Amino acid sequence: MEIQILFAGLLFLTGLVGFLVRRNIIFMLLSIEIMLNSAALVFVIAGAHWMQADGQVMFIFILTVSAAEVSVGLALILQMYHRFKTLDADALSNLRDKQTSEDL
Amino acid sequence: MTTLIALIPALPLLSFLMIVLFGRLLPKRVVAASAVGSVSIAAVFTVIAGIALLSLPGNEKVIASRVYTWMSAGGLTASVAFVLDPLSLVFCFVITLVGALIHLYSVEFMGREEGFNRFFAYMNLFVGSMLILVLADNLLLLYMGWEGVGLCSYLLIGFWYKVPENGFAARKAFVVTRIGDTAMIIGLFLLFASFGTLNIHDLMEQASSKWISGSPLAVISALLLLGGALGKSAQLPLHTWLPDAMAGPSPVSALIHAATMVTAGVYLITRTHVLFALAPAVMTTVAVIGAITLLVSGFSALAQTDLKRVLAYSTISQIGYMFLAMGIGAWSAAVFHFMIHAFFKALLFLSGGAVIHLLNDEHDIFRMGGLRKKMPVVFYTFLAGAASLSALPLITAGFYSKDQILWFGWSSAASNHWLWAAGITGAMLTSLYTFRLVFITFFGELKTQPGHKPGRYITIPLVILALLSLAGGFIELPENIGPVHLFSRLFDGVLPEVKSAMIATPESLFQLMSGLISIAGVYFAYLLFLKKSPIVKFRKNRLYDFFYSGWKFDKLYDILFVKPVVWFSEIDRHDFIDNVYTSVARLTGLLNSLISKTQNGRLRWYVLFLAAGVVVLITIMISL
Numbered sequence: 001m002e003i004q005i006l007f008a009g010l011l012f013l014t015g016l017v018g019f020l021v022r023r024n025i026i027f028m029l030l031s032i033e034i035m036l037n038s039a040a041l042v043f044v045i046a047g048a049h050w051m052q053a054d055g056q057v058m059f060i061f062i063l064t065v066s067a068a069e070v071s072v073g074l075a076l077i078l079q080m081y082h083r084f085k086t087l088d089a090d091a092l093s094n095l096r097d098k099q100t101s102e103d104l
Numbered sequence: 105m106t107t108l109i110a111l112i113p114a115l116p117l118l119s120f121l122m123i124v125l126f127g128r129l130l131p132k133r134v135v136a137a138s139a140v141g142s143v144s145i146a147a148v149f150t151v152i153a154g155i156a157l158l159s160l161p162g163n164e165k166v167i168a169s170r171v172y173t174w175m176s177a178g179g180l181t182a183s184v185a186f187v188l189d190p191l192s193l194v195f196c197f198v199i200t201l202v203g204a205l206i207h208l209y210s211v212e213f214m215g216r217e218e219g220f221n222r223f224f225a226y227m228n229l230f231v232g233s234m235l236i237l238v239l240a241d242n243l244l245l246l247y248m249g250w251e252g253v254g255l256c257s258y259l260l261i262g263f264w265y266k267v268p269e270n271g272f273a274a275r276k277a278f279v280v281t282r283i284g285d286t287a288m289i290i291g292l293f294l295l296f297a298s299f300g301t302l303n304i305h306d307l308m309e310q311a312s313s314k315w316i317s318g319s320p321l322a323v324i325s326a327l328l329l330l331g332g333a334l335g336k337s338a339q340l341p342l343h344t345w346l347p348d349a350m351a352g353p354s355p356v357s358a359l360i361h362a363a364t365m366v367t368a369g370v371y372l373i374t375r376t377h378v379l380f381a382l383a384p385a386v387m388t389t390v391a392v393i394g395a396i397t398l399l400v401s402g403f404s405a406l407a408q409t410d411l412k413r414v415l416a417y418s419t420i421s422q423i424g425y426m427f428l429a430m431g432i433g434a435w436s437a438a439v440f441h442f443m444i445h446a447f448f449k450a451l452l453f454l455s456g457g458a459v460i461h462l463l464n465d466e467h468d469i470f471r472m473g474g475l476r477k478k479m480p481v482v483f484y485t486f487l488a489g490a491a492s493l494s495a496l497p498l499i500t501a502g503f504y505s506k507d508q509i510l511w512f513g514w515s516s517a518a519s520n521h522w523l524w525a526a527g528i529t530g531a532m533l534t535s536l537y538t539f540r541l542v543f544i545t546f547f548g549e550l551k552t553q554p555g556h557k558p559g560r561y562i563t564i565p566l567v568i569l570a571l572l573s574l575a576g577g578f579i580e581l582p583e584n585i586g587p588v589h590l591f592s593r594l595f596d597g598v599l600p601e602v603k604s605a606m607i608a609t610p611e612s613l614f615q616l617m618s619g620l621i622s623i624a625g626v627y628f629a630y631l632l633f634l635k636k637s638p639i640v641k642f643r644k645n646r647l648y649d650f651f652y653s654g655w656k657f658d659k660l661y662d663i664l665f666v667k668p669v670v671w672f673s674e675i676d677r678h679d680f681i682d683n684v685y686t687s688v689a690r691l692t693g694l695l696n697s698l699i700s701k702t703q704n705g706r707l708r709w710y711v712l713f714l715a716a717g718v719v720v721l722i723t724i725m726i727s728l
Contacts, residue, residue, distance in 0.1 A: 020712055089707050090708070092705075093706050096703055
C-alpha cells in the first residue's frame, strides 16, 4: 500500500517538476497529464485497497475529463502558436506588474 | 400680542423655507410675492406691536415672548425668547420697513437674474436672522442671529459666484468678521462664567450690582464685546472687508452692508450699555475708534472711482459717527442716526444701484455723467439721499441726526473737543465726497447712454425712502428749534441720557457752524468736480493713491498677518507629526513595491508559489 502511494507521489512530483522546469508549453501540458494520471492512480489504488469499484469508476471519469482538457489545451496551444509564433510559456508575460519601480 | 412678536422673525424664515423647499415648483411671481409679502407683513406686525408697546405705561415698556427652551444644560439655560422694548422696536421697524422696500425693489432689479429664487431665499433668511438678533432676550440667541446674518452676508456677497473675485470678497468678509466674532464669543463665555446667565436683562442687572466701575473683568468683557461690534460694523481696524463686500448685488449692499447688518455692532453696544458704562476706558476707546474711522474712511471715499465703493466708505464713516456718539454716552443720538442713516444710505445704494443697472453694470463714476435729464426719478431721489448724507441744514433728516451727535460731541461731559473736531471735519468730508459723486455722475456731459427706464418696482421704494430721508428728522428736533423729542422720549428709562458738561456756548452757534460746513463742502465739490477749477490737481498723485487704496490697510494686513502665516505654514510643512503619517505611507509603498515584483506574469513561477503554499499548508496540518 505505502509503495503504491509513494509511486503515485513520485509520479506527481515528476509531473510538477516537469511543469516547472520546462518552458515549452507542449511539455507543460504533458506534465499536467502526468500529474492528473498520478491523482487518478491514487483512486485506483484506494479502490483496490478497500475492494470497492468506486475508484475505478472515478478513474474513468478522470480519463474523460483529461481527454476534454487535452483537446481544449491543444486548441489553446494552436491559437498561441498562431498569434505569437512561439511555444515558450515565459514569452507570454503581459500580465506582469509594469509599474513596480515607478511608484514613490 | 406675545405670539405676534414671535411671528415677526418667523415670517421671513418661513418664507425662506418655502422658497428653499418648493421654489423650483413655484412660478417666479409666487416666490417674489412670498419674499416681499412676508417681510411686509412682518413690518405691519412690527407697527402693531409697536403701538401696543408704546401704549404701555412709563417704565414698563417691555413685551416678552417665550417660544421654547432651546437648551438647558448644567446651569446654562437658553431659550428662544424674544423681547420687544423701544430699542429693539426701532431696529425692528427699520429692518422690516427698509427690508420690505428693498425686497420690492429687488423683484425688478433681480428679475432677469439666474439665481432669482436663491437670492430671495438668502434675503429672507437674512431678514429673519437680523430680527432674531435684535429681538433676542439672551446673548446666545443674539449670537445665533449674529452668525446667521454673517452667513447671509457671505452668501450674498458671493452671489455671482462664477466670478472668482466675488468669492474672494465673500471669504474676506467672512474671515475678517470672524475675528470679531471670536472675540465676542469669548466675551460671552466670560460673562457666563461671571454671572451664570446669558439673559441680557439679568446680566445687566447683575453687572451693575456686582462690578464696580472700571473693574478689570468689566473692562475685559466690554472690550471683547466691542471686538465683535468692530468686526460686524466694519470699524477700524476690522473695516477692510466692507468696501470689497460691494461685489454683491446692489440691493444686498443696501440692506445688509448699509442699512441693517453693519449696524448690528451699534445695537450690541447699545443693548449692553450698562456693561460699557462700567468700563469708562472702553467707552473712550469706542469714541476714539469712531472718530478715527470716520476720518480715515471719509478720506478714502474721496478718492474712489467705483460708485458703490464711495458709498461703502461713506457707510463706514457714518457708522463711525454712531460709535462716536455711543462712546460719549449719547445713546439715543446714535440710534437716531442709525435710523436716519438706514433710510438715506439704503436710498443711495438703491438709486446708485439703479444707475449701475440702467447703464448695464457700469461702476466707474468717471464714465457716467449727465444722467440728470435721462433718469429724473433716480436723480432726484439720489439727490435727496445725498443731501441727507451731507446733512444739509433744516430740510434733511441727516442734519438733525448728525447735528445732534456733533452737539453732544461738544457738550457731553465724556467728550472732548478733539472728538468734536474730528466729527466736524468728517462732516465737511462727507458733503465733499457725496456731492463729488452727485456732480460727476449726474451733471456734465453724457458719457454712457442708459439702456432702459426703471420700472415702478424700482421707483416706488426710491420715492418712499427719499421722503423718509428728508422728513424723517422732524420727529426729533434740537432744543432751540422746536419742542419735538418723539425719538428720544422713546428711550426714557431705557437708555441713559447724556451727561452734559457746563457749556456756555449756545447750541445754535454749533448748528450754524455744522450747517455752513456741509454747505461749504457742497460748494467745494462744485468748484473741484463740476467747474474743474485748476486749484487742485486731484488725480494721480501719491496721496490720491494712498486714499484710493483705503490707507493701504489691505497691504498692511497682508504684510502683518497673511505673509507670516503663509511663510510659517510653508516651513512647517514637514514637521514631526507629518513625518509620522508620511512614513506610514512610505512603508506601505515599500511593501507594495516588494510584493508586486512577484507579479511577473510568468505562469511557472505562479505554479511554484502555489505548490510551495500547498506544501506549507499540508505540513502545518500534519504537524497539528
